[in-house]
Amino acid sequence: MPSCEERIYSNDYFSALLDFWPLEEEIDNITERYCYMKISDILGALVIDKRLLTSLSYTDYTYRLLPKLYAPMQNVSFPLLKSGIIQVQQPPLSLTGRSVIIGIADSGIDYTLPAFRREDGSSRILAIWDQTIPYESTSGAADQSENADEADRMRRWNDDRVEKRRTLDVPFGTVYTRAEIDEALRSENPFLKVPSRDMTGHGSAMAGAAGGKVGEEIYGGAVDAEYVIVKCKQANRDLRRFYFIAQEAEAYSETDIMLAYRFMDSYCEPFRKPLVYCLGMGSSMGPHDGTSLFSEFLNGMALKRSRAIVVCGGNEGNQAGHFAGEGDQDVELRTGEGVDGFTLEIWGSIPEIFSIIILTPGGESTAVLSSIVSNSKRITFIFEETVIYAEAELAEQSSGRTLMVLRFERPTPGIWRIKMRNAGMFHMWLPVKSFLGGEVFFLQPDPEITLTEPAYAREVISISAYEDATGAFWGESGRGYAADGQIKPDFAAPGVDIPVPGRAPLALPGPNGAENMNDLGRFTVTGSSMSAAITAGAVAQFLEWAIVRENDLFIKGREIKSYLQRGAAKEAGVEYPDRRWGERDIIVPS
Template identity: 25%
Template sequence: MEKSYIIVYQGSLDEVINDLLKNQIEKYIILNDNILVIYVPIDFDELKLTKIDTIAWWQNSAPMSSLIDITNNMSEGENTTSAAGTDYIYKNPYINITGKGILIAIIDSGIDYLNPDFINLDGTTRIVSIWDQESTKKDPPEGLLYGSEFTRDEINQAIKENDDTLTKDNIGTGTMAAGIASGNGRLNREYKGVAVDSELIIVKLREYKDRYKKGKTNYEKTDFLAAIKYVLDIAKKEKKELIINLTVGLMPKSIIEITMLETFKDIGKSGIVVVSGAGNEGNTDIHYQGVITSLEEKNDITIQVGEQLNLDIRIVAVGPDKIGASIISPGGEVSYQIMYSPDFFVYRGKFNLEDTAYEMKFTYPWLESGYQELIIRLLDVKPGIWNVRLAPEFIIRGEYDLYLPNKNLMSENTRFLDPDSVATITLYATPENVITIGGYNGRTDSLWIGSSKGPVKNGGIKPDIIAPCVDIISTYKDKSYNTATGTGVSSSVVSGVLALMMEFIKEQTNEYEEALYTQQLKTYLMLGATKNEIYTFPNVSQGYGVLNLKDTIISISNNFE
């Protein structure tokens, strides 16, 4: 067993590595010029990190979960052609774009590489490479610690021999995302994806079990960031434009100034675009927000806890405010009251009646927001009604948010009793240089009920647009098709659309670099989006409207006339 941390380092790389080795930290990955990740034994004392001069800041890894839910509803499913409106492209004699020359990265549960929808007519793969983080069959990619990399040539040989043993997608969400964005429909033309000639970079993330509830699978932030490094490195070698489709998400956050994604210098360059599902927490009771009006005031927030193993509660304050907390067990025991301290000390205790241990850590300022983050972790938590008691130390605005983990990692019965559905955008979908896609339900012609909502406080409107995401039919494991729902579905639709847009722009002008930045592409999506006149746009549920491929292509064409 091991755990992992994200490290923001300072000084020369040689000095950093030397300091790590001095402290018996031998497993590390240099991600870029700002951050690295370390993997250490489960009993590693994290306070060591505060004493290493070349470490400017550190944080524990955090769990991530899928933004795609396999629904097994083929009888009522909608094909991707209908959802994305791609008939306008593929039946138009004056437009000849298929996503050719554009890479789409899928970082999820892997891929069924033998599915004909990922194979060209000549029998060769459309997959540039696969990094299976769990495999031990081959060496890991250069600069990385674990897993196996499979090249295009090796995948082609496996296809030729009908060998399905290189790597497997045991869950199906990665294959689903790849098929929606890029499947060519060779197995069934009715179920082809959006950009049928785009190519794929695949990362199969390592799976972790039972973090909060037995039987639930999560991924880890450190492994995910290593995957970002990998796909950027591959795109650079291939010298092609890249769309990174984020179909897994972290816990939502209400305030974000910068994320770890933005430490990768290539993200934000022309031709490198990140697309993320907004999150699936619009109706899941994992967010609470409130206001404290005086230093004498105490606020109690009630959480119903179901049958699960552990629980994390995150408390975020706005601006320079500092708000401490304690937690009250179902039996009436009160924990230590943690308040601001300039150190990284972790306070530990135990509720004797419930036999539940707790850990509490107050970070100020938290690097990714510049404000407070207070984490309460309950270990071997017991079902019942728990209360978080907030105690202000310094307030100007008094606003605060509390978050529980993503709902699909927890018991169905764990929830805030008085939740709020706004400000539930998953963390890596919050930055301005990410195109954030909410979910649309084509059956009801309305917002999908589970789609996470903005805003991002101090950061403006999110999502940017919404796109179809309910029971969309696409490729599934074992050379089959299935249906899926969630904002990872809508981000996959838009990833394919962006591949078409980028190829179309390259056809319009030889000086296309300026038009392939994230902000320009996002603007075209916003301009083309359908805006129902009964709503005011932009808004925190639908952003600038519903994806409209035809009007988006027309808006691009008008710009280059």
Template identity: 35%
Template sequence: MIPETGERIFNNDYVDLFIHFPRDLEYFERFTDATVQLLDLMTAVVRIPSTYLDNSTISKYGYSAVPILSGIVDQADLEASGITRLRNIPNLNLRGQGVLIGILDTGIDYTNPIFRYPDNTTKIAALWDQTIYGENYSTNTYYGTEYTREQINQALQSQNPYEIVPSRDEIGHGTMLAGIAAGNEVPEKGFSGVTPDAELVIVKLKPAKQNLKDFWKIPTDAVCYQSNDIAFALEYLEITANKLGRPMSICVALGSSQGPHDNSLILNYLLSLRSENLNFTITIAGGNEGNARRHYYSVIDPSIGYDTVELKVGNNEKGFSMELWGDSPGLFAMDITSPSGEYISRIIPRVNEYFKVSFIFDNTIILIDYQVVEAQSGDQLILLRFSDPAPGIWTFHIYGKGDLSLSFHIWLPMDGFISGDTFFLKSDPDTTLLSFANATEPITVTSYNTANDSLYLNVSKGYTRTGNIKPEIAAPGVNITSPNLDQGFSPVSGTSPAAAFISGVAAIILEWGIVNGNLPLIKTSDVKGLMIRGARRDPTLTYPNQDWGYGILNVYHIFESLRSSI
């Protein structure tokens, strides 16, 4: 194997594989045409010709080696969370001074006045655009272009700023997150970021390669990103914060329905690992999959021996994936009946084997991968990838074998990766947090309406598949005033604005703790604990619970509980 030099990173003729290092590296050393790019002492990206990405890829390399693809989670309310009240106390007028907000997303409209100081200089300390090929990339990444504060300031003084710094946010999601977390106050529009004195470090993520979209049956026009690019973005944010010598609150408003929905994904492991670092916090949006009917859960009755799952596939569905995760130590198998009544008899699981199922009366092809013991989670995975699925009702009998609980979950792709007309007839709204939100150490956020203290209609619900308590906190996330790409403001709803809100609150706590010297050794778990301690709870509910976590954010109560320390 040879070191990565950069030319393969954007080239669709090569596929990225995300592996544990050095455990899995020995397998890939057999390739004469492979490059390796180390992320840290435990993980690496191996790039091989895309011709190796075929029906046998998962059986050969394992499920976790193929990067999962994540989308953006979403396409008033300082008063309700106690922030305004806190600002009115002179000793606690915390506005994010000396703290960085890290955003890894769709980029930022750096020309928007809410991201500039009164002298027309930028609040952005650094910007790494992974999409712009050049030589000024971040250390050891070999791709993208890094722009400094000085370059952005030069662009802002220019008549044609994009000739100097050509990074744009074409979608607006990253601009929304940055504005809610750290935008300047605009009183006439009723807008203020949670921490208007904080500065920003931005990563614009590189879109996923088409070869991986094709592999996972994701629409060509879907906005999605590879887990290995997100991992490098996290590293960049941490390196930049350390270089600047300032604490950082990182906002992750991306997600996927792929994976075991626990902490075992490679990226979840990295999110938890980086959350342990002092001076950093990581906040993750829970997702908006609760009412999408794309999750199924059941426990097989041993006296019956199987469970029946019915899936409605909408018209014009070109393809999608479906993942069944069986809880150990049970062993699971399935048979399939198509809408036309064609029956595929029970497919018996074998170790790391795949099957191609074709139908006579339909054009549908299903590729089925069995991972009897999936390497990261230790549980069984049955992955189905549909091409040209026939519309109508598909029926699956799920068989279980074992003398303990035979429980299993099935997930369809998240919103944007599959049509809203494809869903389970008997779906389960629980355990619908997007994959990254299941990482153990970061703060996972759900969204509520401050007007009536009701949960946002579409929020994903906990807990994780393995029973860990997620989400932990509810934050404002309905009709939140947010910057748009017209440099105006629009209302937004969902767990993305709630995550941006919590990221700003985490920056407030970092300012009080680290910048002001009240709690100089602080990390994500400490900030999470303070939020839980100060949360507002409904006396009619039991906490924690799958909907609200430990309650509703109240920043004033956090500091009220610390009054003696202050």
């Protein structure tokens, strides 16, 4: 029987979320048949053999429990000055994030960069959990070794790793501690000892924008903060197929992201230091009102003392991926050539029960599809190859609102029309742009309510992006408010042409793992993930003042947000809060 870890990495198994905690005897039974991973006291994930599944659908698993996929929010004048970050690094405050930890779950980190090392060369990274590197036992190799000393060394090393794995309670992957990272940095070929790499550079860019420093060159506010990093594994093949996302696209399952946050929280507990989480990924699938499962999870973490969560608002503002309407209305959607498929979500309002008719570019139409019918429907056409899978939930479990999900397979290029009937206020959302394999957009889009999930979570600090050089709002940035009128985003921060430390082009392994370690540089990155990273650095500076310097020892996320609102810069003649700016530019209160 495969181990739990082998099942997690295998495409023969599928992961679904549970929003309840099974009884102890149920866990034992589940473990024999499946594999259970605890995320929180009331949240976990089941890894299930696909042969036991009838299908992958919302009808079988409910919309709430089928993991959504998240994309990095990056598009591949000095912003820190305007935000007040540089000023508070100077006397008399001298706030640099000392004794504060920044947690980032993303594509990993290039731990060899000078920006993440102290002056003595040691690492500022407390740990890296690399979800992509399976744990490998050396006990078998030790038994086969003819050298007794070597076999004994391998057994002791394996025992240490097993104990570390048990203590850290990670269900898969490999954790590298600061001691191991420092040992790797002292070696000629660091990646032979700690083979964790950031293959896209996105995670490293975020860490740099939050607290990077090379000599006298400052990239982020929290230049003395430490890091806990999780390199998330890519979503498996079946989830990608379900959502029609290309295998080469960067896509992360919310299950793995939530596990990452659980790890960061538990790993940092013994250090008794403030912790700032920073999320630079997002999804346009969800209720957009702060009630999603991921939002609930983050709200619970943000209410802990000495914790803050900063979430980017996404880059979907000008992607024509949102439509808002009311009553009977025809909605037009254009698809281009070469699109394999896409998902469209229709969210109604309580207590309305709507119905739709879909008209193809060739003039065919579906029967009436009602949101009251919850079973899955497979719709085909006579003259077109397109297949539409339609599923509905009259009262979606998280929000209570009516939801219909349409999955288009091999959509015919041209104009599709969705005739809404008996609807009150409704919203439609397409996936984030990077998940679409081509041209898919609404002909009359609404740029509002385009923040990505989970930026609508009430207790997190949600950030939109603007261009520091001009002071103008960045058009690609997501915008509020929430679908229920909740005020989001909370703030705006610089997100265009943000300088970050890095390595270009991305270094590839040479012989025996050796690399050119001198191909360092200063690069610029654009995206709301950079806005979130800059804000995370500012929040780390603030937590140094509040907790480390004992000015407000019991502070938590809600109070941190309140402090920042009081220091936010506002322009005369503009009414705040604003759908684009929130409370305007993030300023570290001084």
